[in-house]
Amino acid sequence: MQVVLLEDVKSVGKKGDIVKLSDGYARNFIIKKNLGLEATPQNLNDLKLRKANDAKIAAEELAAAKQLAEELSGKKITLAIKAGEGGRAFGSVSTKEIVKAIKDQLGMDIDKKKLILPEPIRSFGVTEVPIRLHRDVTGKLDVHVVEA
Template identity: 70%
Template sequence: MQVVLLEDVKALGKKGEIVKVNDGYARNFILPKKLGVEATAKNLNDLKLQKANADKIAAEQLAAAKELAQKLEGLSITVKMKAGEGGKAFGSISSKEIAAAAAEQLNLDLDKKKLVMGEAIKTFGTHEVPIKLHKDVTGKLAVKVVEA
């Protein structure tokens, strides 16, 4: 029997694949647990429509991410940090503070987990912070750190 998988099944296949399995395995395991459906013409057509819809949504998300990356290219935010003796930086700027400053200054809702920072910023000046907007798109935001 041919089955269209609705979820990933270990040692059988990934979601959306059409696999050939024994009738008993399909009737007793895959179909009752809603891991797959029988590969009829209607189910194959539904699968094709779902894939087309998923591809369209993925393309829209990629376009939105590219647009946001271009928008971020010319923008910068200013973050204040305390200075110790002799103008030396006291403390550090984390991704949480950068995300909060972007929301406040630019009205951009950036997820702090998407900011790709090796470690916190510990010096004054302008720093380029990469932002992972999509698996294929990385934008850069200029962060200017000044004395408070």
């Protein structure tokens, strides 16, 4: 029996694949647990339409991410932290503070999980922070840290 998978099934296939399975396994496990549907012409047509819609949505998300990356390039935000002895930074700047500054200074909402900051910024000056906006798009933002 041929089955269209609705979800990833370990050692069988990925979502959207058309796989040939034994009748018992397909009826008693895959179809019963709503992991797949029998590969009828109607279900195959639905799958084709769903894939086309998913591709369209993915293309729109990619275009939006590219546009946001262009908007972010060349922009700079400024953060002030206290200075300790000898002009060293007292404390650090984390992703949470960077996201708050982006919202206040640039008016953009960016999730802090998208910032690629291996460790908090602990020095004064300009640091380039990469922002993963999409799987294929990474923008860059300059963060200027000054003494408070």
